[in-house]
Amino acid sequence: MKRNSSGRILDHTRTAATGLVAVLLLAAGFWTSWGDAQHILLSKGREHGTLSVERCAEEVCTGPYTPREPAPGREGVTIEQSVAVRKGEALSVVLRPGTTEALRTGPAGGLLAWMPLGGALLLASPVIGAGLRLTRTAWAAAAAGGLLLLASFLAL
Known part of the structure; x- marks a missing residue:
């Protein structure tokens, strides 16, 4: 038809x-x-370091940040709270340019993104x-x- x-x-x-x-x-x-x-995949030239999670609020966790290269350490760096972020944990992170917001790096961070x-x-x-x-x-x-x-x- x-x-x-x-x-x-x-x-x-x-x-x-x-x-x-x-x-x-x-x-x-x-x-x-x-x-x-x-920020995770194209991280060359970005600020890398370790975030020690001290406090977690409703949506974000904060703690002291220790940079990998010579740079000033920062207080109050934040990371989005998820099941992967726990109080007392040290995370390898990269900072978003111009902010104090951190993103988890490595395979776990890439997959999470x-x-x-x-x-x-x-x-x-x-x-x-x-x-x-x-x-x-x-x-x-x-x-x-x-x-x-x-x-x-x-x-x-």
């Missing part, structure tokens, strides 16, 4: 809208991850599979997102 042109237009519009939703989910996940990951992308891959996989009818691509996106989240959980 041959389809009329309005049926084909509706089909193409649905596919384009679903593709746009999938691209927006993945772009938002990447953009959110890149905000922290750029890319967690939003892993979640976005998981969220986009049903859209890719059902909406775009690309089941293999959807399974690959779901597997990549799940592996990224699992690796982050195990590294922390």
